[in-house]
Amino acid sequence: MKFQNRNLGPANYESPLQLSTVRGDNIFNFVDDSERLIFDLSRENYDHCLKTGEEPLCLEKSGPRQKLFFDPKNTTAAVVTCGGLCPGINNVIRGIVMALHYFYGIKKTIGVPYGYEGLNPEMGHGFVELTPDKVKDIHQFGGTFLGSSRGGQSVATMVDTLIANEVDILFAIGGDGTLKGVDAIGEEIEKRGAKISVVGVPKTIDNDIDLIDKSFGFETSFDVASPILRDAHNEASGAYNGISIIKLMGRDSGFIAASAALAMPTVNFVLIPEMAFKLEGPHGFFEALEKRLESKKHAVIVVAEGAGQQLFEGTDVVKDASGNIKHQDIGVYLKKRISEHFTHIPITIKYIDPSYIIRSAPANSSDSVYCSRLAYHAVHGAMAGKTRFVVSKVNNRFVYIPITEVTKKRKKIDLESEFWFSVLQSTGQPFFLG
Incomplete structure (x- = not known):
């Protein structure tokens, strides 16, 4: 049993990353799509699966893939931040831009101002091009470099905007509402037969996103x-x-x-x-x-x-x-x-x-490290053509999880x-x- 992530199609482009293809804990290498991590590590679950023959619930391991769905030199990515402020948003923005530029050398990365409002042309916010030089210092400040907003916009309008601007990947940084919103955008993209990856980076200062170890900030x-x-x-x-x-x-x-x-x-x-x-x-x-x-x-x-x-x-x-x-x-x-x-x-x-x-407040040292790694793993998944997923840590390992699985309910203190x-x-x- 496993959570099944969606893919836009076959990955046919060679990754520009020069990594090993040999698996091993001490080698920084490509991750195969077949690699899975067990969700419930308890002895009780082990004994149950051993007794019944059931396959344990598994999660897809995140990381760089050897084959990419998108051709980096022709790829445009967009980043949007939604909902309330939270320490570390700027770190994630910076990490995404740096990974896209230095790891993959993509064509362009654009920032969407003021949340989902920025994907509605009638709001008149426009876009801002994100370069390493423009984002190199934003991690030193709290808030969000791109601005944020609450509330939804027409899903059809937002998808129209993405298609009109030839956006290939949308990274949405936000909490429960933001994640449901970007999943709805991904669903509309699928209905139209478009090839746009949508990725969620869970952001909630309350740490109430289900299944994951913790949210940044x-x-x-x-x-x-x-x-x-x-x-x-x-x-x-x-x-x-x-x-x-x-x-x-x-x-x-x-x-x-x-x-x-x-x-x-x-x-x-x-x-x-x-x-x-x-x-x-x-x-x-x-x-x-x-x-x-x-x-x-x-x-x-x-x-x-x-x-x-x-x-x-x-x-x-x-x-x-x-x-x-x-x-x-x-x-x-x-x-x-x-x-x-x-x-x-x-x-x-x-x-x-x-x-x-x-x-x-700006992110502390621990959250800064976490935000950067979340950003890198989000970029690797998106470039491989995965869509409608969130990236996070489960059992202290980075994984990709379908958005629908983490938005079913909120995590609470027992x-x-x-x-x-x-x-x-x-x-x-x-x-x-x-």
Whole structure:
């Protein structure tokens, strides 16, 4: 059993890369399409497959192919960035441009400004040519060199634009909505019988893309958050019954909040979307917070932006341009409710929301390396004619996965996992919360 990636057709052009064709772990060599990596490495899965004769679920190994579908000297590639900002976007853009130019010497690479809007001529954004000289320093800055936007455009119009500009490869850097969008573009391309490869590079600071080890920018996010949590602790401990509330990003998954709390273990409570916690009554959050103040005289609370939405029952559901539910502000709400509840003792509350500072930061060293390697592997797959796939790490190995497989559901924290248990041990918050 394996995830089946799509190919545009036979690969007939020799790769300009001078690599070995001999397989071996210590040799940088071409990868054959038949090479697969097992998804579930557990002994249980091994025993099951051995007993039943079933083939284990396998993923296609990424890397350079000896034969290419596209003739490099006649190939035009485009890069688009969509959705919210995230550390490392510029690193991926730079990596794609450098790989296309220095590895393959392709004809031209163009940048699509302001997300999918840039593929709608009516928006008037135009294109920008991307050269090594133009992108060589952009990794030093956060945000996106190309600009971004939310919301969809007409798929037919975007495909018309790609065909009219003789684009052979489209690299889309974005999260769940972006990946679904580029897959829809790929589907329309197939219907028309065109030969354009579409590639997704998963980008979500929340780390909620399913199946993959992690998305780029995630490590930078809690790296940047760590000193903020340290300073928030200083604020809380500097006052009698001082409380610091820090709201971090995490619309549907609490990976940033949980990881930041582990990275800077001054946090006493972590509230995430996966938890259905209550505020009042026995085993409620207020009870736990009061016990903390009684014993330690201060508390640091990290709350993910999507946490506690069950507390807003009855409010209207509003969606953003990308179709994501716009959550109520749990940070402001929590500050208000704590103030209203603790009238019997003096408290001091400091509320901090560093979300836009974190997501606009440049990538740290670890993410910079990861982004560059993602870019290179994306380029190798595209030049070989693979389409409608994402590139990422699974079990610490780079692989190609069909876009449809990673967009079926969002990855969430398992509240019975070792990871969450580590958070509970670090914070000391009671098990009964959530």
